[in-house]
Amino acid sequence: MKNKGFTLIELAVVLVIIGILMGAILRGQELIKNAKEKKFFTQLEYLAQVQFTYLQRMGEYAGDTDSPPDGFIDDDTTAWTELNQQHLIIDINKAKQSAFPGVTFSFGNGWCQRFGGDTDTNSLHGNYIATTSSLPQWVARTIDERIDDGHGHTGYVRWSTSGNACGQDYNNANANALGNLYWFFDL
Numbered sequence: 001m002k003n004k005g006f007t008l009i010e011l012a013v014v015l016v017i018i019g020i021l022m023g024a025i026l027r028g029q030e031l032i033k034n035a036k037e038k039k040f041f042t043q044l045e046y047l048a049q050v051q052f053t054y055l056q057r058m059g060e061y062a063g064d065t066d067s068p069p070d071g072f073i074d075d076d077t078t079a080w081t082e083l084n085q086q087h088l089i090i091d092i093n094k095a096k097q098s099a100f101p102g103v104t105f106s107f108g109n110g111w112c113q114r115f116g117g118d119t120d121t122n123s124l125h126g127n128y129i130a131t132t133s134s135l136p137q138w139v140a141r142t143i144d145e146r147i148d149d150g151h152g153h154t155g156y157v158r159w160s161t162s163g164n165a166c167g168q169d170y171n172n173a174n175a176n177a178l179g180n181l182y183w184f185f186d187l
């Protein structure tokens with residue numbers, strides 16, 4: 001009697017092909033994730049750079065509306081407008097939009113206690129570039145581990161689910177939790 005179904009060898013070949021395809025898809029997704037994170041980080045660096053250029057040129061940060069300027073960015077809307085007026089940013093909406101859909105950038109300043117750890121009573125007051133509240137935790141953590149101390153509540157890179165610029169530490173159980181990243185870029 002002739003067997004019209006798959007032989008074991010045919011089945012094995014099909015399973016191997018499915019495995020190879022699945023592996024390729026997963027690797028592709030990983031590459032896309034990495035590329036987005038790298039682009040996001042480049043965007044952050046670019047925004048810090050344009051603020052430094054503005055500072056050199058104008059003697060104050062864009063968005064520091066105090067008179068005289070006190071060195072701290074206090075108005076996000078003014079910051080983008082002034083950077084645009086100096087042609088450091090051509091398209092404000094485009095420059096605000098990060099590599100992650102719906103996650104935009106803003107400027108501000110934050111005053112945190114506990115800089116350097118829970119027992120450090122020194123205060124930290126600096127300017128930051130922040131994101132709106134839908135950045136996955138793993139992105140902030142990757143950047144924190146690359147350029148800072150790897151903790152969301154200390155150092156120059158911080159991360160918060162509640163909009164507190166001083167941050168909270170990363171939750172190992174939920175790499176995709178959404179929150180705000182704060183990068184104190186001028187300290």
Ligand SMILES: [Ca+2]
Binds near residue numbers: 063065069071073
């Ligand atoms: Ca100010």
Ligand SMILES: [Ca+2]
Binds near residue numbers: 149150153
């Ligand atoms: Ca940190």
